[in-house]
Amino acid sequence: MNSTTSHELAAEPIDPTELVEERLVLWYFLAAIVSISISLLGGLLMSMQLIHWNPHDGVEYLSPGRWRMIHTNAIAYGFIANSFLGALHWAIPRLTLKKVLCRRLSYFIFAAWQVVVLSTVAGILMGHAQGVEWGETPVWIDPLAQVGLFLVAINFLTPIIRAKGPLYVSLWYFMAAFVWTFLTYAMGNFMPQYYVSGTSAGAITGLFIHDLVGLFVTPLAWGLMYYFVPILLQKPIWSHGLSLVGFWGLAFFYPLNGIHHFLLSPIPMFLQYSAIVATVAVEFVVLTVIINFFGTLWGSSRALVTNIPLRWFYTGMVCYFLTCLQCSMQVTISFQKVIHFSDWVVGHAHLVMFGVFGLWFFGMMTYLFPRLLRHPWYSRNLCEWHYWLTAVGIFVMASDLILAGLFQGYYWVSLQPWDASVNGSQPFWIVRFVAGVAIISGQICFFVNLWKTWRLARASDVESLLPNTTYGPAWTAE
């Protein structure tokens, strides 16, 4: 917060409940929860197929190949996008002290986006998937998704543009991300399908896969971290200078990484090397952001024990550091020789999409649901179970898959028969299945807790509870 806005705040208190459309935040979070449930079932099915435990093998609409695509797309466009939209509806009006452009438009976007998500799931299930990784959304829904992203940008950019005074870090990330997401989606879903084929299309799909993570998910997520962490710790971010380095470093280097998804492919070698160099550069940028956040935590680390949302956030940040460190190594040609095409990459993807962003969303939901429902959590124990089952589950799953990748890679290099690599993977795949079940159990704790809290909130007299009173102290640092 800058001096102007805090001055205005002091002069004329603004009721945040008027700024924020809280019902919409709640709806988005519920949509996100439905999406992650669908996605988890898809992942479970695929993991059971690999260990020969699939009870319904040979049924078209339960095809693990199709459900694998639903697994990733429901995460990207269902869980992640819905969680973002919910959290942004909470954060942006509070940061800018302005409402979003139009309340009706917000509800329209909500409905349109759920149509996009459901059409994607249904389309993939019916066999209409598009051949772009992370963009398997059927070609007939892409235009609507593109319009949706445009409307999202307009709806959220308006309050940011209208805000007076210097912009807080979060808003830098949000502004850039709305532009990037729109451009990235257009590039990845239309160019390789209609305009370019072959190796150049490979370069573009590489850019798309990476930009989707790096220019849509990462900036929005870090922007929200810059918003939530200082609030939970009740102190400002450690270094403004490092925030600048983090944002501009990400903005410049991240888009140049894409081709590292297809190293040693027929894409020109000099482009592959430039992607490798840019990826290693991103790791240094990431380091500055991590240092900044741990500098903020310095002296308040006790809060990690008492404050569950904060614990979710910092666990995600540790995963973020690990996954980026891993990335800066795995993009080198020497690592690529062994680990490309193996489960190493799958482990990496789970660590970043679930271990970082998934955990952050659970942190935001744990923090916001009591505020949205005007009732404290039904059970803190269930919150703890949710955290521990999820965190341990993803840690075991990622390490297991990364190790499996090394084994598979060396099986292949050593020219043993193909089956050796498949049979050698079985123990790892079984561990992965168990870790997946742990993660699902964690979410069941979360859903039960949410349901019970919901019931309690309904039973109690909503009007008599003022915001920020009953549920506040438990989650803020002492």
Next chain:
Amino acid sequence: MFENKSGILLIAGLGFFLFSFVSNALVPILMYRHLPEQTVEQLVTQNVLYQFEDLKIRYPEQFKTYVGEATAENCAKLLKRGRDVYVAEGCWHCHSQFVRPVSNESRRWGPVSQTIEYQNELQRPVMFGTRRVGPDLSREGGRRGNDWHAVHFYDPPTVSPDSPMPKYRWFFDGAPNKPNERGLAVILYVQWLGSWLESYPLYENYLPIQESMSNPTE
């Protein structure tokens, strides 16, 4: 500039994105502009037609119902349909289509992949793949017969005992000797892979013809 709205929107949002697009996407497009994109019709070589006619001989009734006459046009149509099935079923999430110049891959799979191989309509979007649970398929065509593929799609463990590949029963009208349109199409697509190479079908210990003729005693 670094903290105001126009700097962030124009430099970071638009500028850096466009810079990456030009340097990472337009450069390869311009580099390969002299390699024209082949249409599916151009991809129907003798190798593919041979497999197409073989499908007709093996499954005459199914072929007549779902394909019709064994013409080159129908072959191109079926090939395109096969690619759609390959994408729709997510085959490319477990099978790659490029041979790398490292890790003994050329010894296992055959010649290292080159750009020219991908400049065609069936590589739109390109099917490089992302994971190898099963083997690379870019030189798979012709190595095994159509019957093998039919049985394999119907029930993979019959011919590949430890395979975790799902059963694709919906490619068939109830039995492995009755592939339906999707079955015929996807089999033809797999047989097409590598059909543009001199080494088609690629068997183990393959030697180019000049090399094997130059030393006939071996």
